[in-house]
Every structure is written in C-alpha cells, then in structure tokens.
Amino acid sequence: MTTKDPEVSPEARFAPRATPETQPYWDATAAGRLDLPRCRPCDQVFFYPRSSCPRCGSTDLEWVTCSGRGLLHTYVVSHRPAPGFPVPTVIAVVELEEGPRMMTNLVDAEPETLELDMPVEVRFEQRTGVAVPVFVPVSENAAKEEAR
C-alpha cells in the first residue's frame, strides 16, 4: 500500500511554528520588525536564531532590530505549484545590511526586472496566520510610499 500523507490543509504545510529559541523572532515579525540575535563579544548579527554565536560560541547574545534593507543575492523563479503561492514565485536569498543572509520571497516585482545585488527592503505578509518577512525592490517600494 502506498503511504498517504497525513491530512493537513495544503497551505498549513508552509506555516512556520516557533520553538522557544526562535519565539522572539516570530514575535517581532508579528509586530512588523525583523529582529535577529547579535553576539556581544563578536558584535555580529547572525541568522537563524540559535542559543549561541556560531562564530565564537558565546551565549552572551541580545536581540537587535535589523534595518530591513539588503541586497538580492540570488534567486530562482519557481514555476512549481505550491498551495497559497502565485505561479511564478520568486524564491530568493537576500543579504541583509547587518551581514547575514536569509531565504525569502521577492514580491511585487516582475521576475524579468530583477538583478543580482539590487537593493531590497523587508515587508511582512500574513501567511496562514503568521507574519512572514518578504522583500520588495527598494525603488518600487519607495514609489508606492510616495503614491500613498
């Protein structure tokens, strides 16, 4: 017999659930902030949240709010259907101004207009009840702000 997947709503597959050490990250996104841990001895911000600094091993950490600005480091334009996602979806890695890189989506941007190292800025999208950090090209974002 072929094993069937458990019954879950299709979108629920993509819903992140916090663990105690990542809870502050997700609490921050819910409040519209991108917060990451900073190692005090190294003065380095790192992604993803962990209980010690991956560089020096220190547990002397504090949460800091990132600027939300970064550069588009690399991406694919996914044509694979994913419940709750448009086709195509831009799956990208952004390099934050603070240094770390993170996986994300580029939204509100035509895939043909994307260029590596273009400036991008964070925005938060509600997905399955969770505020998920995504990015938009800076120029387009600024234009929309002006229009408002």
Next chain:
Amino acid sequence: MSRDVVIMGAAETDIGKLPHTSTLELHVEGARRALADANLTKDQVDGIASVSVPGPIQVSHALGITPTYVDGTGVGGSSFLFHVRHATAAIKAGYADVVLITHGESGRSRVGAPPFPRGNDSVMAQFEMPYGIVGPPTSFTVPARRFLHETDNTLEQLAEVAVAQRRWAARNPRAMFRDEVTVDDVLGAKMIADPFTLLMCCLVTDGGGALVVASREFAEAHGSDKPLVHILGTGEAATTPLISQMEDMTRCKQFTLSSQAAFKESGTSPADIDHLMIYDAFAHVPLYGLEDMGFVGRGESGAFVADGHTSPGGRLPMNTNGGGMSYTHTGMYGMFAIQESVRQLRGEAAAQVDDVSTSLVLGNGGMFMSAATLILANQP
C-alpha cells in the same frame, strides 16, 4: 598492522518504476544480490550500514543477520559514501570483518516509504519552507544564479551538463532516458525553477543497491572471482542544514574538505583520477564539484564540460551511467554513483571506459549540506 580494505561485492536492484516493491524489499533485494556477487552468505556478515527509513536494524533483521557493528548515518544521498568510509575505519580497527551497506528507496512509487517530513517547527520549516519551497527543485537550485554570475560560467554551459550525461545514458540500456539531447532541447524544456528546466533536474525513481566491504585478506580468502575494488582514500564533511546559510553560495565547502581528505589519504591528486562520478541532483552540482575538488580552475567547469572532456571519448569521463539526471535517482542517489565506479574499475560497465584504474566518487547529501568522497582503484 593496517589492513587494506576493499569493496568485494556490489549490485543494484531493478530500477525505474516498481510499484510492487517496498522500500524495505529494495534494501533486502540489493543486499542479496551484493552478497551473491561477493559469493558470501548472510551469516558471514558481521556489520550493517544503512539509512532510515527503514534503518539498519530493520534491514539486518529482515535478512536474518545479527550485526555487531551498526552504522545508521543518515545525512542525505551521500550517506552510503559515509558508510563506506566508516566501514573502512571499523575494519581497519578490527571492529568488523564484513560490512553490508544497503540502499533502497521507493522514491517514485512511495511504497512502504514515510510521508515527507511535516514538522512545522524544524529549522527548515521555519526559515525556508514558508517561501513556497516544494522540494529540492525549488531550493537546491537557488545558489546557481549567483554561481553563474560570479564564475562567468554560462546558462548554455549549465545545459551542457545534461547534454553530456545523456550521451552516456544513450550507451546504457538500464538508463531511464536514453535519447540524446541538445542545448536547445535542454533550455527549451519545461521550466521548473528558472533558470532550471526539467532536463536539468534529476529523475525520481524506485530502486536499491548494496555493497559488501571487507578486508582485502578476507576477500581474497572467501570472495568471488570478481576483481576487488580497493579503497585508497576517503573524506567527509558537513556544513549547513539550510542552503541559504552556505558560507559562499558559489562554492561547496564540503566538496573541497572531503576531497582534500581523500586525496591526502590516497596520496593522489586530480591528475591521477581516470574516471569521475559527481552526484548530479541538478545540473550545477557537477560544475561545483569539478571546481571545488580542483579538477579545473575557478570558472572553468562549464567550458570543460561543453568542450566534451567529460563526455564519451573525453579525457575525464564523468557520470558514465547517465547520472541522476538520465540514469536513475531514487532520492538518495549516492549508492548508484558508487556502483558505477565499481563497474568501471571491474571493467563491466555498460558504457565501459578504456583503462580505468582510479575512480573518484563525490556524493552530495541534502542540498549542499553534507558530502563525502571516495577514491577507488583496481590495484592496492
């Protein structure tokens, strides 16, 4: 005194679409065939290595073996190369005499296979999955655009990897896809995750295989008349569970670390290698492998493949079974890469290369997460 360690038995199961064969049965059938190839009975085996699911305990119990050496290393498709390395160490240390390494995966039909993991609080589920990642085609591919950008390898050269491997598959009756293709065919195929089309992605198949690893002494005393494959050097490394956290998206650190260890142990360099297998889950992975192991310089891998050096008749035949993109790819392909190296060294491959005396296998695990390298030879 150090003991030389060899692969004395190797075999694959049927491969392709096998809706009537469970995951466990693929392991067990692979094991029976490899033992027959080595001319051993199951009672001569004292060590087992395998991945979950079903895991080494289930596999050995199904075979009627009570192992006193057990390795359940599961670090993705490279796991079987890790198993060979660990078995080599165990045999040298005297912890085991004969280690059976099994693979079986109902990757396509998913018979007796676990559902894909759904833990929404795993690191991957929190920090990568929420972006619409639906399996390796939408995440393993992400670094490639940066790689092309920084190395000046081209999209056409990326497509050439698939073209070259199809040339080998055309010579292999067991390969799933055997019609030769052009760069235009590859670039014009169905778009999966731009810039990757369907023909730049691996297959999804059912299949299994197994290896019997033993001391040379034991193999010469008890084995079949098949040529022994000597394990000259091995290496392993692991970096990140998240592809977005690669230190450098244009280099795979564990390809470098594991191959350097294997070259050092064997006293060889890339110039000494006659035949190469680089785990090709997607078309960019062999390009990273060629550069990160030092077979070519930075940015030279695309032209190297496009110029035919890895194709039939080329000076460094690579992925001569057709690879994961054209031969078979059950999900954890590493076992099949090792099997092809063994066949080439024994002189029994479908697309046999002349005068192969050394072969290197590079196994990738997960999506640029782990890697292991084996340097194998037909002489000690």
